[in-house]
Amino acid sequence: MKTLFLLLITCVLAQAQVVGYADPDTLKKSEIFQVKINGKALFVYQNAVSSLAYFSFAGKIDVEITSTHDVKWVDVRPKSLNISPTFGRHTIQFSIDKPCNLTIELNGEMSRPLHLFAAPLETNIPAPHTPKVRYFEGGKVHEIGALVLQSDETVYIAGGAVVRGTISATDAQNIKILGRGVLDGTFVKEQMIQFTRCENIEIEGITILNSPGWTVVPRHCKHLNIKGMKQVCWRNGSDGLDLVATSHVRVSDCFFKNNDDNIVLKCWGGNEKYPRNAPQGPDMSDIEITRSVFWNMPWGNALEIGFELRCGKVSDVKFTDCDLIHVERGAAFSIHNGDNATVENVLFENIRVEDAMHKLIDLAVFLSQYSLDRPADEAERKQRYMQGAWDGVTTVTAEQKAQYAANRGRIKNVTFRNIAVTDGQFPYSIISGYDADHQVENVLIENLTIHGKRIKNAKEGRFFIENAKNITFK
Numbered sequence: 001m002k003t004l005f006l007l008l009i010t011c012v013l014a015q016a017q018v019v020g021y022a023d024p025d026t027l028k029k030s031e032i033f034q035v036k037i038n039g040k041a042l043f044v045y046q047n048a049v050s051s052l053a054y055f056s057f058a059g060k061i062d063v064e065i066t067s068t069h070d071v072k073w074v075d076v077r078p079k080s081l082n083i084s085p086t087f088g089r090h091t092i093q094f095s096i097d098k099p100c101n102l103t104i105e106l107n108g109e110m111s112r113p114l115h116l117f118a119a120p121l122e123t124n125i126p127a128p129h130t131p132k133v134r135y136f137e138g139g140k141v142h143e144i145g146a147l148v149l150q151s152d153e154t155v156y157i158a159g160g161a162v163v164r165g166t167i168s169a170t171d172a173q174n175i176k177i178l179g180r181g182v183l184d185g186t187f188v189k190e191q192m193i194q195f196t197r198c199e200n201i202e203i204e205g206i207t208i209l210n211s212p213g214w215t216v217v218p219r220h221c222k223h224l225n226i227k228g229m230k231q232v233c234w235r236n237g238s239d240g241l242d243l244v245a246t247s248h249v250r251v252s253d254c255f256f257k258n259n260d261d262n263i264v265l266k267c268w269g270g271n272e273k274y275p276r277n278a279p280q281g282p283d284m285s286d287i288e289i290t291r292s293v294f295w296n297m298p299w300g301n302a303l304e305i306g307f308e309l310r311c312g313k314v315s316d317v318k319f320t321d322c323d324l325i326h327v328e329r330g331a332a333f334s335i336h337n338g339d340n341a342t343v344e345n346v347l348f349e350n351i352r353v354e355d356a357m358h359k360l361i362d363l364a365v366f367l368s369q370y371s372l373d374r375p376a377d378e379a380e381r382k383q384r385y386m387q388g389a390w391d392g393v394t395t396v397t398a399e400q401k402a403q404y405a406a407n408r409g410r411i412k413n414v415t416f417r418n419i420a421v422t423d424g425q426f427p428y429s430i431i432s433g434y435d436a437d438h439q440v441e442n443v444l445i446e447n448l449t450i451h452g453k454r455i456k457n458a459k460e461g462r463f464f465i466e467n468a469k470n471i472t473f474k
Helices: 378-383 398-405
Strands: 017-019 033-037 040-042 051-058 061-067 074-077 091-096 100-106 114-120 133-136 141-149 154-157 162-170 173-179 182-184 193-196 199-204 207-209 216-219 222-227 230-233 241-244 247-252 255-258 263-267 284-290 293-296 303-309 313-327 331-337 342-353 359-365 410-421 428-432 440-450 463-466 468-473
Touching: 033 051, 033 114, 040 051, 051 207, 061 114, 091 100, 100 293, 114 230, 114 255, 133 141, 263 284, 263 313, 303 313, 303 342, 313 331, 331 342, 331 410, 359 410, 359 440, 428 440, 428 468, 463 468
Parallel strands: 051 114, 133 154, 141 162, 154 173, 162 182, 162 193, 173 199, 182 207, 193 216, 199 222, 207 230, 216 241, 222 247, 230 255, 241 263, 247 284, 255 293, 263 303, 284 313, 293 313, 303 331, 313 342, 331 359, 342 410, 359 428, 410 440, 428 463, 440 468
Antiparallel strands: 017 051, 033 040, 033 061, 061 091, 074 100, 100 114
16 A cells, blocks of 8 residues: 555635545545545545545635536535535535534435535644554554553544554543544444543544444443544444443534434443343433434434433433434434433433434333343243334233332433424324333423424324323423
8 A cells, every 4th residue: 555644735715724634545435426625635435324524624615525426406414504505417515614514415315425524623633652642643544453541541543544443441541532533343343442440531533434333332431521523333233322321421513323322321230241131330420412413323213311221310411402414213312211210300402303204202111122120031022022113112911010110210300492303204202101100200391393383282292191290391
């Protein structure tokens, strides 16, 4: 492979500065799209579900996209940015003046979009050979296998670098994963980024592609800050961020495209990677997700709490100022309490939903295929698998309901404020407790609009409600 170098493009057009990156010539180039920023070409990747390009910039810039496909209509998402492109038969043009994570769709088709990640300029870039910095140079593919980090270490993936492998740390502090390059899971079989009992973790700026399963998984961690991370992960089960028994979390300015839950909160104890028969874990609290864009593919849900919630309490969780551009199945907002936790003080606020094809809100307490007290016999679990509105729920007869009640939890004090379904279908919603002692209670739905109409009651909003109390529409 010929030596490539980081390509710095400084353009004095309305005082704009653009940083593009030279990429390894072994990567698959998009067969559909070419992209220029202020007249300078970017490398455009292609994976199984999309094309994508990324760069860093400041100031106002002009974007020109050329497509091999005939262009009759263009959607630039999220729509809340109000980008109105001009387009011809094979070209698309628009301008931006602030960092954003865009999806460009042609002719109403979702199957082959272009993701364009426009990041802010980097600051405090570490130099190669800095002590405790694992530096991966741009323009190269780096095969790292399973990289294990120790306390106070930084991974820096330079723009134009492709790092293939997994990154993990256990019982470590002050870990950072930074840069503008790509972490690629095409040839790995493990969860791509794993932290176990770690504190003070930072992930900033990187793009993660092709995860084989759960993508970023902190377990029993504290003080996690994720900013500007992008994911395009299309394989079944490719959760974006699994927060397992982890507290004090901040996620901002990210993009998630996953074929399972985009962000999910779970809780269990022990050292198991997956819950199965894992015991009770510590309480979870103080989690905030903001200014991020989500595309949930057919598996899972977009913003999820559950199913495995084996702890006393999950509380003080906020999702604010986000855009859900596609929710292909499942729910946009879901709390699926399959164990004994009390989930309380959860806020969804100032969120735009452009396309929810199945459910909007789904709050439920039940026995599931993932519950600790699920039927032990696999054949029985399959026989009792509930077919219908939910995936993974186990049926219980009237006689069995009391048997399983002791390990059921509750959901209370949940607020949905300024939620707008702006386009797409009119999704239905579910609020369903388990029984009179394990209800969903104190849910406030304030200024919910669907296709421009303010929803004032359950019937108008297509809500199914049972075993619930104090459900208020304002």
